Amino acid sequence: xxxxxxxxxxxxxxxxxxxxxxxxxxxxxxxxxxxxxxxxxxxxxxxxxxxxxxxxxxxxxxxxxxxxxxxxxxxxxxxxxxxxxxxxxxxxxxxxxxxxxxxxxxxxxxxxxxxxxxxxxxxxxxxxxxxxxxxxxxxxxxxxxxxxxxxxxxxxxxxxxxxxxxxxxxxxxxxxxxxxxxxxxx
Amino acid sequence: xxxxxxxxxxxxxxxxxxxxxxxxxxxxxxxxxxxxxxxxxxxxxxxxxxxxxxxxxxxxxxxxxxxxxxxxxxxxxxxxxxxxxxxxxxxxxxxxxxxxxxxxxxxxxxxxxxxxxxxxxxxxxxxxxxxxxxxxxxxxxxxxxxxxxxxxxxxxxxxxxxxxxxxxxxxxxxxxxxxxxxxxxxxxxxxxxxxxxxxxxxxxxxxxxxxxxxxxxxxxxxxxxxxxxxxxxxxxxxxxxxxxxxxxxxxxxxxxxxxxxxxxxxxxxxxxxxxxxxxxxxxxxxxxxxxxxxxxxxxxxxxxxxxxxxxxxxxxxxxxxxxxxxxxxxxxxxxxxxxxxxxxxxxxxxxxxxxxxxxxxxxxxxxxxxxxxxxxxxxxxxxxxxxxxxxxxxxxxxxxxxxxxxxxxxxxxxxxxxxxxxxxxxxxxxxxxxxxxxxxxxxxxxxxxxxxxxxxxxxxxxxxxxxxxxxxxxxxxxxxxxxxxxxxxxxxxxxxxxxxxxxxxxxxxxxxxxxxxxxxxxxxxxxxxxxxxxxxxxxxxxxxxxxxxxxxxxxxxxxxxxxxxxxxxxxxxx
Numbered sequence: 001x002x003x004x005x006x007x008x009x010x011x012x013x014x015x016x017x018x019x020x021x022x023x024x025x026x027x028x029x030x031x032x033x034x035x036x037x038x039x040x041x042x043x044x045x046x047x048x049x050x051x052x053x054x055x056x057x058x059x060x061x062x063x064x065x066x067x068x069x070x071x072x073x074x075x076x077x078x079x080x081x082x083x084x085x086x087x088x089x090x091x092x093x094x095x096x097x098x099x100x101x102x103x104x105x106x107x108x109x110x111x112x113x114x115x116x117x118x119x120x121x122x123x124x125x126x127x128x129x130x131x132x133x134x135x136x137x138x139x140x141x142x143x144x145x146x147x148x149x150x151x152x153x154x155x156x157x158x159x160x161x162x163x164x165x166x167x168x169x170x171x172x173x174x175x176x177x178x179x180x181x182x183x184x185x186x
Numbered sequence: 187x188x189x190x191x192x193x194x195x196x197x198x199x200x201x202x203x204x205x206x207x208x209x210x211x212x213x214x215x216x217x218x219x220x221x222x223x224x225x226x227x228x229x230x231x232x233x234x235x236x237x238x239x240x241x242x243x244x245x246x247x248x249x250x251x252x253x254x255x256x257x258x259x260x261x262x263x264x265x266x267x268x269x270x271x272x273x274x275x276x277x278x279x280x281x282x283x284x285x286x287x288x289x290x291x292x293x294x295x296x297x298x299x300x301x302x303x304x305x306x307x308x309x310x311x312x313x314x315x316x317x318x319x320x321x322x323x324x325x326x327x328x329x330x331x332x333x334x335x336x337x338x339x340x341x342x343x344x345x346x347x348x349x350x351x352x353x354x355x356x357x358x359x360x361x362x363x364x365x366x367x368x369x370x371x372x373x374x375x376x377x378x379x380x381x382x383x384x385x386x387x388x389x390x391x392x393x394x395x396x397x398x399x400x401x402x403x404x405x406x407x408x409x410x411x412x413x414x415x416x417x418x419x420x421x422x423x424x425x426x427x428x429x430x431x432x433x434x435x436x437x438x439x440x441x442x443x444x445x446x447x448x449x450x451x452x453x454x455x456x457x458x459x460x461x462x463x464x465x466x467x468x469x470x471x472x473x474x475x476x477x478x479x480x481x482x483x484x485x486x487x488x489x490x491x492x493x494x495x496x497x498x499x500x501x502x503x504x505x506x507x508x509x510x511x512x513x514x515x516x517x518x519x520x521x522x523x524x525x526x527x528x529x530x531x532x533x534x535x536x537x538x539x540x541x542x543x544x545x546x547x548x549x550x551x552x553x554x555x556x557x558x559x560x561x562x563x564x565x566x567x568x569x570x571x572x573x574x575x576x577x578x579x580x581x582x583x584x585x586x587x588x589x590x591x592x593x594x595x596x597x598x599x600x601x602x603x604x605x606x607x608x609x610x611x612x613x614x615x616x617x618x619x620x621x622x623x624x625x626x627x628x629x630x631x632x633x634x635x636x637x638x639x640x641x642x643x644x645x646x647x648x649x650x651x652x653x654x655x656x657x658x659x660x661x662x663x664x665x666x667x668x669x670x671x672x673x674x675x676x677x678x679x680x681x682x683x684x685x686x687x688x689x690x691x692x693x694x695x696x697x698x699x700x701x702x703x704x705x706x707x708x709x710x711x712x713x714x715x716x717x718x719x720x721x722x723x724x725x726x727x728x729x730x731x732x733x734x735x736x737x738x739x740x741x742x743x744x745x746x747x748x749x750x751x752x753x754x755x756x757x758x759x760x
Contacts, residue, residue, distance in 0.1 A: 019319075022308065060498075067495035067497075070494065073332075073369050073370065073372070
């Protein structure tokens with residue numbers, strides 16, 4: 001996988017309930033991070049959502065954000081990829097202007113990127129491509145001279161490599177502070 | 187009521203609060219919370235009717251800080267709920283466990299801009315640990331149980347539960363056991379890391395000039411005894427944050443007093459010269475570190491805090507332990523060697539220099555009334571045993587400097603948020619929580635005018651607090667900054683006050699005015715003797731400033747010292 005400059009990737013497992021996206025996004029904004037992309041979707045476990053968040057920041061600051069995210073009640077676990085080997089994929093749909101004289105050229109380029117042509121019109125093609133952020137950037141750059149009419153990217157979805165799954169929840173610790181006056185910590 | 191029968195949502199609210207051990211709530215009724223109020227009268231829970239919802243939050247905050255229990259606030263939808271925001275932020279920044287219950291418009295009206303509808307869960311996301319929008323009666327008990335668990339666990343804080351009117355009116359069975367909370371345990375710290383403990387021990391063993399930085403977390407963790415054992419065993423002096431005052435006793439021989447912006451100069455110097463900082467339940471706020479680049483440059487740093495996000499946030503440390511402070515110290519203590527660090531303690535004593543001579547208790551009465559005198563005399567007259575609740579500004583710093591807090595939970599003040607208007611309502615809450623305690627409000631003329639309507643709450647609820655207004659005719663701390671950093675342009679800081687004695691009388695409260703130090707003791711005695719709430723207005727020097735002071739952005743050792751005429755707090759406080 002290619003390295004992304006200054007991009008840090010977080011994978012956040014959350015409860016699948018209303019308002020969780022707002023809480024996560026609000027926290028990241030409040031702590032001064034710029035979200036490059038954020039994807040969210042269901043996981044293999046019912047009731048658990050998975051977010052992949054790409055932010056532009058220093059790894060140390062992002063570690064701080066991880067600790068803040070871990071304090072959200074709706075967050076089950078946070079992984080900071082980049083600290084472990086991982087795969088990261090982005091998907092793009094791009095509509096490229098293709099006058100008859102350049103159409104073959106564009107199709108050839110698409111092939112180089114192992115991109116698929118998913119729609120053909122008289123004067124344009126829609127190309128679909130999946131890959132690392134860098135690969136998608138390169139594809140988009142190569143199409144730019146022909147004229148990009150429309151583009152949509154999903155944002156990154158990432159996963160650590162190797163045989164590992166979501167860490168178990170942390171060890172539960174019983175409540176210390178009680179409500180009775182005897183439990184007053186004086 | 188038997189567990190099997192059904193209850194209305196409104197009843198479920200009170201059933202839940204009772205089971206959580208709540209005996210008092212602070213609130214204000216309104217349309218969307220009316221079903222809950224209607225049900226309330228059947229339950230043995232005291233309701234304190236406030237004059238503004240912000241004050242309800244501060245009262246619950248004061249109640250919680252004075253007692254260690256969870257404070258509870260009830261308010262209606264719309265403006266009732268938005269008025270809580272400042273109080274929630276105050277509790278959030280100072281880690282107060284608090285549960286706020288708000289009414290919400292009926293669920294069919296949500297999102298339609300109905301009368302008194304605001305998105306209070308959206309608004310309060312950044313100022314609560316968590317919040318809930320409850321639209322069904324069956325969700326009320328699980329939400330409230332989890333709210334209490336979240337408010338108390340880990341680093342405590344406020345939680346808001348917004349309950350629609352139809353959820354309060356419809357019925358559901360009460361199944362307490364099925365509603366047991368679990369999610370609050372997701373983020374509690376893992377077991378202690380033996381490697382980190384070993385590193386901490388090594389640093390403590392080899393340190394020649396160590397200092398304990400004692401914070402609010404000591405109080406929240408109930409770790410007073412453990413911190414004192416560590417200090418005494420290893421002969422390590424301790425400096426305190428503002429919220430740490432009282433967490434360990436001020437009159438302890440190893441106590442240095444407050445650190446930071448208005449800490450004493452030798453305390454800050456000791457931090458700057460230290461070779462080891464043991465930061466216990468504190469968070470290196472900018473008001474205690476000064477310029478971060480030059481903060482404690484020679485010191486190794488050990489930071490123990492229950493909140494992992496505070497570690498390495500402002501100050502990079504050598505050993506970071508995210509854990510309960512009491513647990514950590516109990517694990518460490520048996521291995522901490524007994525030590526004698528008298529050379530280091532003597533050095534610090536030397537840095538105190540002439541401060542002892544200039545100590546306030548040696549200062550003659552020159553006919554002027556200084557706020558410092560008021561604080562010192564108040565400390566002496568109450569034998570240091572009062573619970574003092576301060577507002578925000580100069581008087582807050584003078585109180586912190588001159589009132590020596592020995593007892594746990596004996597100083598209640600808005601540290602992180604710096605919320606003016608906090609003192610009077612928080613003091614009422616503190617007195618309700620601890621009726622046996624003598625509670626004093628210390629407030630400025632500015633802050634007192636923000637929430638003095640709560641005098642009527644004190645009267646109606648027969649809550650006795652004693653009030654000291656330090657009146658200098660200015661928003662004094664801002665005036666001080668204008669004098670020091672804005673060439674004396676007093677923009678919008680001169681402030682008029684009503685005749686506070688007449689104001690007190692209008693509320694049915696005993697009022698007195700003190701203009702010279704000679705009249706202070708008898709006025710305090712009179713106020714203490716009054717059966718109900720009593721107010722004293724102290725007319726103090728108008729343009730007095732708080733010294734010493736680290737200007738914002740300066741390094742900790744670059745302090746503006748007291749002019750020679752002013753008293754220090756240097757001597758042994760006994």
